[in-house]
Amino acid sequence: MGIAQAKELRSHHRSKYIIRRYHMLREMVSRGDVWKDRVSSAENTIDPLTKSVSQIPHTQHVDKMGLRSMGDWLQVK
Helix, strand or coil: CHHHHHHCCCCCHHHHHHHHHHHHHHHHHHHCCCCCCCCCCCCCCCHHHHCCCCHHHHHHHHHHHCCCCHHHHHCCC
C-alpha cells in the first residue's frame, strides 16, 4: 500500500504519513539497520495473535510470550 500511495499524485494527510513511514523504512533497510527475515510458523511466537493455531503450538507460543492466565496471577504462593 505504501508504494502505491507514494506513486499517487494526490496528497492527503493520512497518505503523507504513510509515505513518510515508507521512506523512513526504506532508508533504514538501505543502511542495514532493519532487515527482512522469513520465520516459519513453528518459530513465529506471534502466530496465535494473527491466526488460529492448534492447541500444542498455541500453548508453546503463549509460554514463549510469557502470558499467563488470570488464575495464575491470583494464586498466592
